[in-house]
Amino acid sequence: MPTRTLPENAIKNQHDSERNSPSMAISSSPRLLSLDTLRGFDMFWISGGDKLMHVLADVTGWGWSLALAEQFTHVYWNGFHAYDLIFPLFLFLAGVSTPFSLGSRLEKGVNPNQLIRKVIQRGIILVLLGILYNNGLFKTEWASMRYPSVLGRIGLAGMFAQIIYLYFSRRTQYIWFGGLLIGYWLIIQFVPVPGCGAGLITPECNPATYLDKTLLPGRMYNTVYDPVGILSTLPAISTGLLGIFAGNLLRANEQTMPKSRKAVWLALSGLVCLGVALLWNLVFPINKILWSSSFVLLTGGFSLLLLALFYTIIDVLNWRRWTFFFIVIGMNSIVIYMIGKFIDFQYTTNALFGGLLSFFPEPIQALGSVVATIAVLWGFMYFLYKQKLFLKL
DSSP: OOOOOOOHHHHHTHHHHHHHSTTOOOOOSOOOHHHHHHHHHHHHIIIIIHHHHHHHHHHHOOHHHHHHHHHTSOOSSBSOOGGGGHHHHHHHHHHHTHIIIIIHHHHTTOOHHHHHHHHHHHHHHHHHHHHHHHHOTTOOOGGGOOOOOHHHHHHHHHHHHHHHHHHSOHHHHHHHHHHHHHHHHHHHHHSOBTTTBSSOOSSSSSHHHHHHHHHOOSOOSSSSOOTTOSTTHHHHHHHHHHHHHHHHHHHSOTTTSOHHHHHHHHHHHHHHHHHHHHHHTTTSOOBTTTTOHHHHHHHHHHHHHHHHHHHIIIIISOOOGGGHHHHHHHTTHHHHHHHHHHOOHHHHHHHHHHHHHTTSOHHHHHHHHHHHHHHHHHHHHHHHHHTTOOOOO
């Protein structure tokens, strides 16, 4: 079988993708194409891929499409759907890129104190971008603003994970990982909540919700809880650390650990995480809102398995031509997340394709509109890609 080569533009811009990554560091280390591709695959599902699944289910009514569309909804409280993986996978991938970005500089003798300022600065920038995303520009009604955000969670959890990476040994990093998960479980399980007591894990009665209601300024996500609040940031740090552990493995010398063996170790680690998550679920339910310890391990397990799959296909077997669609998205991941909040791509789609679609039956119009919107958004991202315009954090 002939070797499939990386698209020329992807090779040319591999180093640029490192600077765009929310891993918060810049490095001349070799890039993993599988990492950028998986990041783009992850972001695709919130840039139109999810709508495609729902519209397909609506217009066909096929059983398998209905089941698939159900997976592209969030579980309200306990439980898990595939859609709940998108956020933790993104944070995990930010961790994976850390050893490639910060690790090489540490090996060159750069003092961690020289890197920490940039790490903290970029964490704060993500928090501020999250506030902008939630509230828009020039919002001055401080009491009605929402301050926690997805980007803020990525910024803070990623920042603290990187600080642990910079200042602690490998062994101590593992202790931090386990300690955060166990400590968070003990807090949720045994710290009493006024009016509720201890041990309840309901939307209204749990220490994370109580702390957020007590300490968070402004408004919450809803009147009951905020899914990216203060206390649940602690286990999210472990999500970032798990990604760092995977990055350490992938960065290991290929003479001592071949790529194929790295893929096997990633897959085995993922299966172990899934097993422990299902066992822990019996006493600490899998819950995205609380970012429960079992949720960290479940999503971490799936993230490791996806990374193993993409790494095997792209970096081991060298099948790369198909990756370009996702690379364009993955290399501007923060932009793809924020852009829909400020630009109405559906309006552009209607202007460009509305007339053509009007000749088709309504089901085809609905499906075609979603496909066209994805194409318009991707075309915009491709323009940024060609112009080398990347949001560098």
